[in-house]
Amino acid sequence: MTIEAWYIIITGALIAASTAILGSFLVLRKMAMLGDAISHAVLPGIVVAFLLSGERDSTLLLIGAAFSGLLASLLIELLHRKARLQEDASIGVSFTWLFAMGVLLISAYTGQVDLDQECVLYGEIAYVPLDLMAFGNTYLPRPLLVAALLFLIVLLYLLFSFKGLKLMSFNPDFAQSLGIRTQVWHFTFMAMVSLTTVLAFEIVGAILIVALLVVPAATAFLWTRALIPMIVLAVFIGVLSSFGGYGLASVLKGSIAGAMVSVAGLLFFSSLLIKLLTPKKN
């Protein structure tokens, strides 16, 4: 394989590993669709930050997008609690609105924003090797470094928050009864999901983010009964999807992101099938 291929695969694998970790908790907390909503809702933030800063790698971009991710979850809360709209509809109304706003902004400023509608959906992972950054006297793809940094952050977060996340996902009421500040924990977790979404957005696009958050974790949950094995397996499935996806995309000459999701989906459905066909113990 060429070095370019490796760059793409490793970037995909790092992002898949980060999302698999966070996604495991999203799945266990039954908040998968909230992740879906956030991944759509960061779009207007990204576009506005683009317009203001005029470049793509800027902290402003990060802040803008992370802000709109949190804004989306606040909007959902507001519609649900204060306007008394049922929860599923609050999610649906909020994210479609924000996403439509993002698309309109993109089309209104076509010349100025280096984003197009398709890139929003399935990213530009194929261009990873083109976006090089000087690193001493070697050149590495910038998205690869971003993905590596993201993975590091998520890993550290997992190490320090493992017990808290476990407790919060299993029994939030009990956590609160222990005097643990569940609101803070919840907010931090949502902020991590937003951050991951934003960093991964331009590399893999909105849809792949949702898929990578949910599908490997769901597949791993089918196979395991303990939390650490579940997370490890989810990460493994994510990485595997990155490899398989690259291969499939080169054969079909199609979108790498789409192929990665398809491989993840294939793993999910075969797991489902195997689980159904093998008789259960107990």
Added chain:
Amino acid sequence: MKNKDINKVPSLEVHNLAASYNRMPVLWDIDFQIPQGVLTGIVGPNGSGKTTLLRNIMGLMKADSGYVKIFGEDLNKVRERVSYVPQRESVDWTFPASVREVVEMGRYRNANLMRRLSKTDKEKVNIALEKVGMLEYANRQISQLSGGQQQRVFLARSLAQDADLYLMDEPFVGVDAATEEAILEVLSELRNEGKTVVIVHHDLQTAYQYFNWIILLNTRLVAAGPKEEVFLQENLREAYGGRLTILSKLSNLIAKSEFPVREKGFKETEGSGDGQS
């Protein structure tokens, strides 16, 4: 304060507590005290607000009025002395965790959440597992437990907290006779150690037999006290004889017309609010 006075402090004082969901009142000015060292049953029909009462005591929802004192203090000051066991159905038992992991949660505190558990913590977990007879299942995943075993796990987690006041929501639901007896034994043991146990319980038949203090609830407090004084035909009929129509009508009126559940600026705090009109 002298030692004798400390013993006189009620383990739990609920003062004029009122609570609602989306403005619909479900608890009307609940007011009772429980002395230390009794085994208490909170008894009432379905939907009578037993769970809501426990959640309010544990500060899991915001009361409309009134306050709760535990050993004469605010909950936050004595949190380490209180253990709460939620209703078994309130969690998803397919969650990927082992029995030991769940019981260890009883030792979690803000301070040690980012660190490993200490040796003493782990010992307390083992003792708790032993007491409920789940030590040999310690490494089993909770998705593989029977209903009765799940209750035992929750009980063990509570024991591991090593508290002085235990609040348990329906620990006898879904268990067989043997487990029921085993759980009761553990609870009696706690009481013999001078601890206070408060149990939400469904079954009138066994309530009299199990508890020595009883609280009869049906959105309002019907009676509270030693079981002999509370367990009267008249009280039981009142508790199980349906809601008071006036209360129901008023509840609906409040929920429907955006009335405040409690008047603004008239939040009762300790020591105030007993004024004349």
Added chain:
Amino acid sequence: MASLSNYISILDPSLLVVMAGTVLLSISASLVGTFAFLQKRSLVGDAVAHAILPGIALAFILKGEKDPLILLFGALISGWIAIALMDFISTKTKLSSDTAIATILSVFFGFGILLLTYIQGQANGNQAGLDQFLFGKAAAMRQSDLWVYGGLALVLILAVFLFFKEFSLLSFNPDFAQSLGLPVKTLRFILNTLMVLAIAVGIQAVGVVLMAALLITPSAAARSWTDSLKPMMLIAAMMAALSSFAGSYLSFIAPSMPTGPWIVMSLSLMALASLFFAPKRGMLARLLQQKKHQRKIRNENILKAIYHFSERSDQQKDWLRIEDIQGIRAFKNDSLKEGLKQLNRKGLLLLKSHQLQLSKRGEQEAMRIVRLHRLWEMYLTQRLRLKSDHIHPNAETMEHIISPEIEAQLLRELDYPDLDPHQSPIPYENDN
């Protein structure tokens, strides 16, 4: 100047086709979506919309050209498979329905994207223009498309009318529907099919990503205007039509902007406006209602304070000073003055250069409130067995809420008591 060109453009035949098309599509989606909304299956609709993509792409690959009916058939099949899979996963595995929805949504869509990009890489790929399914391309709608999609939309609307009773029963009370002997399973199948069809048709206008808005947002908005189903569906359909109209028009005068997102944008703004400003159920209306209650409570408390003053003070004073009231109950100064003015306007209070007096009606009103307070205290001690030193705070609120009907019942149940638990007399109107 602008108005003239607008006037001309609105009659443009191609715009008319687009408008007619999108209006029909969005009305059918909003009607079917109402039932999804009521069954709390809005997000299932979102997933189906995404899941349609691989069906369309496969149909194109197999047929080799863009035949609308074949593509629709492909969409229908993959939408149906998605629904079946979601139901299966959430009932037969330990995964929650939320996870099932997100999984199916993203896997089907990712696969669809793979197929689309594959087609684009093929020789005939570029003419396919399949990417229009992502964001919709209403502006490109031709008259022939209008016949197909508009016709289907009409069929959908008709079907909703035909099965209206059954669907509403199914949405509100499926158990009851079953007990009536309705074929619940068949009905569910029909409703699901209609939903998939509405989505497959609707993505012509807004594309798969935003399709959920056409299903969910109109009902979410309509819900804040009414409690009953028929008006709700009517309002939802009207909002859908209006926003399609606006969206088509906006993208017509600014051709670089796509129609679908404009439709969704106007729809969302209407929904947000409804949720915030609708009378009765809107957030603002409820806030105002609460404010109104607070004013009422304050004013009633003033009346009560005046009553208490004359009840307690030994010397009978006809005219009270403001300080007298403040002595009974600490009001905020501004609030008290405002309240006095309002009471005066209502004829409950006479004002004379910093002095005040209850009018005859005001006295009766004050008496009523004191009576309710003391009756309620009585009720609390007798029925709720509260100690007499614990009842005041509760009565302090309920005195403002108890309706005449409840008062009558209280009087009957308590048998017209004379004294409250604190031994204060309970005032009745014929007392004086």
